[in-house]
Amino acid sequence: MQSRDIYDLGRNSMRPSFIKQSTWDKVLNFLATSKEMTPFLLIDSEVVKEKVELIGKRIEKAKVFYAVKAHPDIEVVRLINNLGLNFEIASEGELKLMRMLNVSAERIISSNPVKSPHFIQEAVSYGVNLFAFDSATEVDKLSSLASGCNVYVRLSVPNEGSDWPLSKKFGVEPDAAIELLLYARDKGLNPVGITFHVGSQCKNIYNWSTAIYKVVALWEKAQKEGLKLRILNIGGGYPIRYTKEVIDIPAIEEMINRVLKKNFPEMPEIHIEPGRAVIGDAGIFVTSVIGKATRGDENWLYIDAGVFNGLMESIGGIKYTYVVGSRAAKKRWILAGPSCDSFDVIDREVLLPEPVVGDHLLILSAGAYTISYASEFNGFPIPKTILI
Numbered sequence: 379m380q381s382r383d384i385y386d387l388g389r390n391s392m393r394p395s396f397i398k399q400s401t402w403d404k405v406l407n408f409l410a411t412s413k414e415m416t417p418f419l420l421i422d423s424e425v426v427k428e429k430v431e432l433i434g435k436r437i438e439k440a441k442v443f444y445a446v447k448a449h450p451d452i453e454v455v456r457l458i459n460n461l462g463l464n465f466e467i468a469s470e471g472e473l474k475l476m477r478m479l480n481v482s483a484e485r486i487i488s489s490n491p492v493k494s495p496h497f498i499q500e501a502v503s504y505g506v507n508l509f510a511f512d513s514a515t516e517v518d519k520l521s522s523l524a525s526g527c528n529v530y531v532r533l534s535v536p537n538e539g540s541d542w543p544l545s546k547k548f549g550v551e552p553d554a555a556i557e558l559l560l561y562a563r564d565k566g567l568n569p570v571g572i573t574f575h576v577g578s579q580c581k582n583i584y585n586w587s588t589a590i591y592k593v594v595a596l597w598e599k600a601q602k603e604g605l606k607l608r609i610l611n612i613g614g615g616y617p618i619r620y621t622k623e624v625i626d627i628p629a630i631e632e633m634i635n636r637v638l639k640k641n642f643p644e645m646p647e648i649h650i651e652p653g654r655a656v657i658g659d660a661g662i663f664v665t666s667v668i669g670k671a672t673r674g675d676e677n678w679l680y681i682d683a684g685v686f687n688g689l690m691e692s693i694g695g696i697k698y699t700y701v702v703g704s705r706a707a708k709k710r711w712i713l714a715g716p717s718c719d720s721f722d723v724i725d726r727e728v729l730l731p732e733p734v735v736g737d738h739l740l741i742l743s744a745g746a747y748t749i750s751y752a753s754e755f756n757g758f759p760i761p762k763t764i765l766i
């Protein structure tokens with residue numbers, strides 16, 4: 379028998395307009411028929427397929443590599459493999475997935491600018507032949523462990539307007555980049571290109587054009603130095619909708635393509651490595667309300683997933699959309715996870731009708747960087763991923 383809140387979730391007004399009716403129907407059908415204990419993450423395979431069909435289509439000579447870190451569940455990776463994407467990996471664990479799915483080495487790159495020596499050895503023995511770097515130390519490592527392999531330098535670019543900036547930890551300025559490319563050549567590596575990352579969940583379209591203009595100047599300098607670059611890897615960063623609307627991928631790609639065509643006499647091979655945009659909005663995190671409390675004038679709502687077992691990005695700036703199947707009056711809540719740690723607070727500004735303990739609380743657009751960050755802290759299990 380369906381529980382009351384699932385029936386209420388099925389009312390027309392409960393589905394946020396950015397969630398497809400077919401996705402909503404699949405989720406409700408799953409909840410009505412499955413005995414799976416919450417928390418778990420449902421992934422709508424149809425949405426993943428639509429995203430794979432969209433990404434990279436408006437950029438000439440584009441090749442798309444799924445950034446496995448966004449969601450490394452084997453069934454997710456199998457689906458993405460069957461849909462024909464290539465892969466970007468950073469560790470032995472991600473390489474193991476590639477091995478398990480028999481992904482050929484030509485379809486794998488590693489854009490992590492600082493790799494462990496053991497990972498480099500394993501990747502090279504598998505046949506991977508395209509690695510990022512951004513320091514002389516990395517060049518030294520690659521030249522001794524992956525002699526002759528193809529390498530590309532990570533350029534530092536503005537990350538303003540990205541919810542998850544990545545620029546401080548990695549990347550070098552153009553003068554250092556040219557030095558490093560030349561050093562890589564001298565050390566017996568084959569410098570083939572340049573990469574950058576505008577920051578994850580990038581909502582500022584100008585980050586891409588600014589980055590490309592920076593690349594153009596470096597590319598020309600490299601050519602003058604006799605380097606024959608042929609690959610430009612524009613990283614990830616494509617945004618998804620969490621709460622507010624974001625600029626859409628075709629618009630971003632049309633702009634990127636225009637800037638590239640205007641500035642490169644011959645279009646380089648363009649590598650794109652999206653993670654969030656491939657899997658993020660296909661995911662609906664299903665949790666249950668486990669408690670409520672009033673503390674002074676604050677209403678606290680506790681659910682069975684939190685910062686430590688799936689919702690880590692909530693403390694770094696990602697704000698989700700939540701849905702409960704309740705007809706009660708709306709209240710302002712502080713939403714918290716199940717662990718005993720006071721760090722485990724997901725959102726301090728949530729407006730929701732009051733649910734009862736045991737009701738479902740759905741978290742939308744939660745397919746990326748949720749389960750991949752989860753731990754079993756305090757004995758709470760890592761939520762299962764289920765394709766629907």
Ligand SMILES: Cc1ncc(COP(=O)(O)O)c(C=O)c1O
Pocket residue numbers: 445448466489490544575577578579613614615616651652653654655
């Ligand atoms: C090197 C690299 N490539 C690709 C990605 C994926 O980025 P996004 O999920 O924003 O598409 C990341 C994310 O951290 C990254 O570090």
